[in-house]
Amino acid sequence: MAQQQQPIFILPEGTNRLLGKDAQRNNILAGKVLAETVRTTLGPKGMDKMLVDGLGDIVVTNDGVTILKEMDIDHPAAKMLVEVAKTQEDEVGDGTTTAVIIAGELLKKSESLLDMDIHPTIIAMGYRQAAEKAQQILEDISIKEIDTDMLNKVAMTAMTGKGTEKAREPLAKLIVTAVEQVADGEEVDTDHIKIEKKDGAVVEDSELVQGVIIDKERVHPGMPAELENAKIALLNSALEVKETEVDAEIRITDPNQMQAFIEQEENMVKNMVKDISDAGANVLFCQKGIDDLAQHYLSKEGIMAVRRVKKSDIEKLSRATGATVVTNLDDLSADDLGEAGKVTEQKVSGEDMIFVEECAEPKAVTLLVRGSTKHVVDEIGRAVEDAIGVVAATVEDGEVVAGGGAPEIAMSKLLKDYAESISGREQLAVTAFAESLEIVPKTLAENAGLDSIDSLVDLRASHETSPYMGLDVFTGDVTDMKEAGVIEPKRVKKQAIQSASEAAEMILRIDDVIASSASPQDAAGMDPSQMGGMPPMM
Structure with a gap:
């Protein structure tokens, strides 16, 4: 077996x-x-x-x-x-x-x-x-004949049936203008078109800003809320007294030494603000923090400052205003500053936002999309993103069907x-x-x-x-x-x-x-x- x-x-x-x-x-x-x-x-x-x-x-x-x-x-x-x-x-x-x-x-x-x-x-x-x-x-x-009118039709077709019917034409014009603005020859990087969505208004109130909108507010109420002919500095380091690299202990035996120590820290912050002021800047966008003392001195100098700005927004500001992003304040000079026709703090839908507008030749722009409620504005935002994508593809390829x-x-x-x-x-x-x-x-x-x-x-x-x-x-x-x-x-x-x-x-x-x-x-x-x-x- x-x-x-x-x-x-x-x-x-x-x-x-x-x-x-x-x-x-x-x-x-x-x-x-x-x-x-x-x-x-x-x-x-x-x-x-x-x-x-x-x-x-x-x-x-x-x-x-x-x-x-x-x-x-x-x-x-x-x-x-x-x-x-x-x-x-x-x-x-x-x-x-x-x-x-x-x-x-x-x-x-x-x-x-x-x-x-x-x-x-x-x-x-x-x-x-x-x-x-x-x-x-x-x-x-x-079809290979592409002009602005054709781009408008492409944008309107993409948005049809997505809750934007009433405002298809004005929105399409804004989108085509935005894409043509950021186009680099025949290449279009849609990341340079920022979409800010805010409810509490009708779709027709949507607008194209020749610059960048930052969803932040001034760091100090004493700072100007509106500036014309703005000179803009972009900083990606913190505006505060630096901590020592190593753990250090300071022994103070006399109250005067304590006072001198505090004054020294104040002077360091004062000099930082002086560097910004001497370069000719009246607007500062900082990627990191700005401490209370720095805020006080900046407002005394009449400089509008915004802190903790996203890296992507700093890059868009650089493209829109022509400013150079500076890491070390000692290196800041007038050549690093960007320009904008006006910088204002405005209330949109109950929230403060900074508008950097009227840039001369912005290579980054912002579409402020409005809608009556949060869900409506979200859907309109998605329709606008689709339309931007198809207009950019048409500009790059030069072919439609x-x-x-x-x-x-x-x-x-x-x-x-x-x-x-x-x-x-x-x-x-x-x-x-x-x-x-x-x-x-x-x-x-x-x-x-x-x-x-x-x-x-x-x-x-x-x-x-x-x-x-x-x-x-x-x-x-x-x-x-x-x-x-x-x-x-x-x-x-x-x-x-x-x-x-x-x-x-x-x-x-x-x-x-x-x-x-x-x-x-x-x-x-x-x-x-x-x-x-x-x-x-x-």
Whole structure:
């Protein structure tokens, strides 16, 4: 009788595992569910989501990446789609919902291909081919004449449906002016546009400041609250008596010595303030602290001072005013000072803020965004950030496409033609990719309460004549989006297709999910009863 071999376990007890088609189905389902969650927020008629965290804080938004960041997502495949949205946000600033729903639709279409026994690698290869071809089509249908009017249309398109309808035009003008102001040739660093959000006013009260707003107040009430022709010093060290580097003990045997010691400290602070005054500065922004004695002497000299200013704000002040950030006060000279037409302390929404305005050629500006309540102003702030991102992308690339689902229909149509030239099973994957792109105009129609099938049929027919025909969700008609002024940067579509296809390919290639028992909710939301441990090796 043969001796029975002891089973060998190579994974620790409690490890959960999904194999083959089970793993693929589970991951595809997670992707589909996530895409369905954000799908209703797409387009001008998209709805909002209310997200409440564990502390009871509320966020009301229809910004795809904000929704996904605020949601507490456990499933590993779903987390990969959240990464798609984050990448889209970092690279372009808009189109996060588009990227996620395209990825979700690619996964959904791959399910029927898997049912036909097409290998996941073949599907992934077909998707990759289709994505490359889609980028070429996008290049062919892009519009390359960019002017300020086109940039305004790009900004307005990005803000449509995000609570900024009433003030789209004035806001768009502010955003385009801000981007053009900080543009360095064809490069735009959006970090140089500061967004300050304050509630208690209407959206139309938002303004662009040719300089920087600092959310701080003067350190001493005796200091001037308003200065014209300001000479600004930026200091990133503390304005106080320095502690000795080593522990020191001072023995005082005479009260006069104590008095001399105090006077010496006072003189040190006095000399620091004298250095600032001698350099000609009448405004000081300090990154560290300013002690009480220094505050007294600064106010006597008529210098407005602000302390504990954030490093990022100090950098923006430097770019806006032309000032040099000084570490050692002994080195401060008139050449290090920046200039501003006026510096004032103003009350905004019950809080004191310092306005550094009328800078000659500021390379950093501030958008003061207003709204009636905190939640409203937060959502308007997100819309403005998206618009700044897309305007910056347009300035850098110099290419735009029509909106309203037009590029997706154009790519879908030409990809279907391209699929017929491919032999092998990849043809089916390319066709599935082409059909997946139609999810964007289909969702726009559904969210606007239109019949999605009728809208798609009309769109396909209209694309026989022009690649700019898209869906006007307000009238329900198929319209020339270039004429209607619904314009998006090419980079939004390019990045969305790239991220979505790569994420779908990666998820499709997974055929084994091994989750340690320590992971939250056994295997991140997967039912342990459906997952066996590692099978014993006999």
